Amino acid sequence: MGVIKELYAVASRLSHQAERPLCGFCGRGRLILIDERPDPNFGILGLLQQTLKCDSPECGKFTIV
Numbered sequence: 047m048g049v050i051k052e053l054y055a056v057a058s059r060l061s062h063q064a065e066r067p068l069c070g071f072c073g074r075g076r077l078i079l080i081d082e083r084p085d086p087n088f089g090i091l092g093l094l095q096q097t098l099k100c101d102s103p104e105c106g107k108f109t110i111v
Contacts, residue, residue: 066078067098069100069102069105069107069109070109071100071105071107071109072100072102072104072105072107074102074104074105075100075101075102075104075105076100076101076102077098077099077100077101077109078098078099078100078101079096079097079098080097080098080099080108081096081097082094082095082096082097083095095110095111096110096111097109097110098110098111
């Protein structure tokens with residue numbers, strides 16, 4: 047049973063990485079969530095502001111959504 051649980055854990059990590067959006071600047075890297083906080087203007091409505099970073103070594107740019 048230990049091997050099957052490990053396989054499920056690896057599969058869940060891989061599927062999570064495949065769902066990350068592509069970088070809008072370079073189009074090659076995937077965006078990693080760096081920070082998440084209430085939106086300064088609309089936080090009272092429950093909206094969040096996310097800071098994302100491209101994982102490509104050539105790019106590494108930040109995106110705020």
